[in-house]
Amino acid sequence: MAELSFDARQHQPAQAFDPMPRGWYLAMIDESELKPTKSGLGDRLNLRFSVLKPEKFANRKVFIGLNIQHQNELAQQIAQGQLSAICHAIGKLDMKDTEDLHGVPMHVRLKIDPGSEGYEPRNDITGYKSAD
Numbered sequence: 595m596a597e598l599s600f601d602a603r604q605h606q607p608a609q610a611f612d613p614m615p616r617g618w619y620l621a622m623i624d625e626s627e628l629k630p631t632k633s634g635l636g637d638r639l640n641l642r643f644s645v646l647k648p649e650k651f652a653n654r655k656v657f658i659g660l661n662i663q664h665q666n667e668l669a670q671q672i673a674q675g676q677l678s679a680i681c682h683a684i685g686k687l688d689m690k691d692t693e694d695l696h697g698v699p700m701h702v703r704l705k706i707d708p709g710s711e712g713y714e715p716r717n718d719i720t721g722y723k724s725a726d
Contacts (some may be wrong), residue, residue, distance in 0.1 A: 613706045613717045614654060620647040620725060621656065621702045623680075626692035636664040639677065639692065643719070646699060656704065658719050676722075683722040699725040 625642035639662050645654040660673035681687055684698040703721035 611654065613715050614645070614651050614656075614704055616703075616705045618701045618703050618721075618723075619645050619651065620699055621645045622697055622699045623695045624697070626695060628692060631661060631664060633665070636670070637662055639673075641680075641695070643702060656702070656717050656719060679722040683724050685724070701725060 621643040623641050624644045627640045629638050629640060630636070631638050639660045641658050641660070643656045643658070645651045645656065658676070660676055661669045662673045662677060664670040664673070680695060680700070681689055683700040684695065686694050686698070689695065701723045702719050703723075704717045705720050707716050707718045709715045
């Protein structure tokens with residue numbers, strides 16, 4: 595047991611969200627993390643997108659993990675293609691740091707993954723294009 599002093603009246607309760615409808619949303623990357631894959635034989639780039647528009651969904655979060663270095667060549671090619679699409683969408687073709695991806699609006703296309711046994715439905719990103 596851990597001692598913890600917390601007054602729940604001082605904070606808004608977190609809310610559960612259903613997935614957003616499929617379609618295009620204006621969003622930006624606001625967080626990134628490069629981590630080793632589960633096997634330790636590659637690198638996974640985890641990105642968090644924050645929805646900007648439509649206003650109804652502003653500040654909702656969508657996540658994607660890209661296996662940019664992986665022992666499975668196809669998985670690696672798919673992830674590198676997705677990262678290239680993100681870079682083209684934001685106009686940053688020479689990325690030096692994952693923070694280069696942060697704060698630049700782009701359109702992302704979402705779909706709803708119905709979930710599998712034990713998992714709730716969630717949004718998946720299936721496309722990227724410039725905000726212009």
